[in-house]
Amino acid sequence: MNEFKDIEENTIPEETHETSQEFAQETDIAKISTNDIKIESRSDLPVLLPVVPLRDIVIFPYMMYPILAGRESTISAINFALERDKYVLLLTQKDHKAEEAETANLYEYGTVAKILQVIKLPNNLIKVLVDGIAQARVTQFRKNTFIDADIEYIFPPIEESTELNALIRQATKLFNDYVTNHRGVAQESLMAYENIKEPDRKLYYIASTILVSIQRKQRLLEISSLKEQYYELIDILSSEIEIFKVEKDIETKINQSMQKNQRRFIVQEQIRILQDELNDEDETDPDFMKLKEAIQKSKMPKDVKDKALEEFQKLKKIPPMSPEATVSRNFLDWMVSVPWKTYTKDNL
Numbered sequence: 001m002n003e004f005k006d007i008e009e010n011t012i013p014e015e016t017h018e019t020s021q022e023f024a025q026e027t028d029i030a031k032i033s034t035n036d037i038k039i040e041s042r043s044d045l046p047v048l049l050p051v052v053p054l055r056d057i058v059i060f061p062y063m064m065y066p067i068l069a070g071r072e073s074t075i076s077a078i079n080f081a082l083e084r085d086k087y088v089l090l091l092t093q094k095d096h097k098a099e100e101a102e103t104a105n106l107y108e109y110g111t112v113a114k115i116l117q118v119i120k121l122p123n124n125l126i127k128v129l130v131d132g133i134a135q136a137r138v139t140q141f142r143k144n145t146f147i148d149a150d151i152e153y154i155f156p157p158i159e160e161s162t163e164l165n166a167l168i169r170q171a172t173k174l175f176n177d178y179v180t181n182h183r184g185v186a187q188e189s190l191m192a193y194e195n196i197k198e199p200d201r202k203l204y205y206i207a208s209t210i211l212v213s214i215q216r217k218q219r220l221l222e223i224s225s226l227k228e229q230y231y232e233l234i235d236i237l238s239s240e241i242e243i244f245k246v247e248k249d250i251e252t253k254i255n256q257s258m259q260k261n262q263r264r265f266i267v268q269e270q271i272r273i274l275q276d277e278l279n280d281e282d283e284t285d286p287d288f289m290k291l292k293e294a295i296q297k298s299k300m301p302k303d304v305k306d307k308a309l310e311e312f313q314k315l316k317k318i319p320p321m322s323p324e325a326t327v328s329r330n331f332l333d334w335m336v337s338v339p340w341k342t343y344t345k346d347n348l
Contacts, residue, residue, distance in 0.1 A: 031064045032192060032205060033131050035114070042153065045133070049089040049112065050077035051147040052130075053101040058217040059090050059111050060204040061132040070125045073101060077146035078115065078128060086115040089136060089149055092218060103141040109222040112136045112153065132204070135221060156226040158199055167230035168199055174237035175206050181244045184211055203229055212236055288316065291332060299340035308335050 052067070052074055059065050067090075069075055081088045091110035098105050113130040121127055135154035142148050158164075175193065179185050189209050196202050207220050216236055223229045295308045311332055318325040 032196065032201070033062045033064045035062065035131055035133060042134075042155065045112070045153060046085060046087050047152070048142075048150055049087055049148060050080045051101075051106070051110075051141075051149050052077055052088045052090050052113075052128075053106060053147070054090055054092045055096040056214060058092050058207075058214055058221055059113065059130065059132055060208050060217075060221065061111055061134050062201045062204050063132045063208045064116070064129060065132070065208075066127055066129050068121075068125055068127055070123070071099075071101065073146040075126065077148070078118070078126070080146065080148075081115055082118070087133070088113055088115060088130070089138070089151060090130065090132075091138070091149075092214060096214075101147060103143065103147060106138075106141075106147075107218055107222075108138045109154075109218070110136055110138070111221065112151070135224070137222075154224050156200060156224055156229065158226055164199060164227055164230070167227060167234065168202060171203070171206060171230055171234050171237065174234060174241060175210075177241050178210060178237055178244075181241065181248075182211065185209060199230075200226055203233055206233060206237075210236065210240065212240060291329075291336070294336045295332065298336055298338075300335065300338075301340070304335070304340075308332060 052069070053071075054067065057065075057067075059067075069078060077088065089110050090113050091106040091108075093101065094105050094107060112133045112135075114133055115128055116131050117129040119127045135156070136151040137154060138149045138151055140150040142150070172193075176190060179187060179189050193202065193205055193209075196205055203226070207217060220229055220232050220236070223232060292309075292312055295305065295312060298305065298308075300308060311328060315325060315328040315332065318328060
């Protein structure tokens with residue numbers, strides 16, 4: 001593997017010095033970028049860039065994000081960028097499990113980003129802080145020791161209108177609902193969002209924060225109209241919130257069912273305990289003792305006596321004033337009164 005080249009302190013942009021310690025300790029969390037590419041400077045942006053393949057993530061413009069790199073070709077691409085203008089093209093893999101980065105496995109739309117900082121990690125890994133600059137589309141791939149690509153930039157125009165304002169308002173409302181209902185998204189995201197003023201940065205921040213599939217995020221990145229991006233984003237948020245509602249309904253029904261089963265169990269236990277107490281009392285009831293003794297002393301056949309004792313146990317559990325208790329008691333009294341195994345001589 002290529003030995004990663006140390007970055008001299010004077011090669012790191014001045015504005016990133018204060019993030020050094022924080023970057024070394026942070027997890028993979030996107031942060032709002034402060035970059036501002038002026039209209040007049042866009043023509044100076046490079047159109048041939050080294051490609052950094054991404055797994056399981058789509059990085060949007062105006063977002064700073066730490067990424068891990070370990071493949072030899074990726075490190076070569078990063079080294080190449082560091083020796084030039086530090087710009088790279090971030091492209092997401094279609095199949096995140098693929099070990100080797102092949103052009104056929106890369107989406108053609110991605111984000112041009114600038115490398116702000118690099119830190120060496122154990123096991124030949126490096127952590128790279130990138131700052132998203134703009135959407136871009138690949139017009140041609142090239143491959144040497146790493147993949148690079150000819151690109152064309154996509155800068156969705158921002159045209160103030162009533163429709164755009166309405167879309168932003170709707171997206172904001174849905175994003176609030178989304179964060180409020182999603183346990184995996186920090187509530188602090190809403191405070192960070194409130195500080196963003198530009199329509200495109202608002203959109204990219206929401207897109208970076210929500211936890212949806214790579215395919216849906218990639219679709220958003222490939223749209224070149226800001227209004228259409230907002231329509232797509234609103235559709236994503238609406239779908240997610242609808243799923244939340246269904247999940248909540250399911251969770252409510254499960255909880256209600258569990259509570260119902262728990263109440264049923266408690267009532268059954270109370271009934272069982274009460275019956276046990278009543279049975280204990282019945283064991284000392286003279287009338288019941290007399291009936292049980294009569295059954296046991298009778299000359300009934302064994303199978304008949306077993307049936308009578310079973311009916312006796314059932315009788316003890318039946319409320320005394322119920323019609324069923326009367327029927328059961330009469331049946332047992334009749335069985336006891338039958339002269340089992342007592343014979344008379346037939347007069348024929």
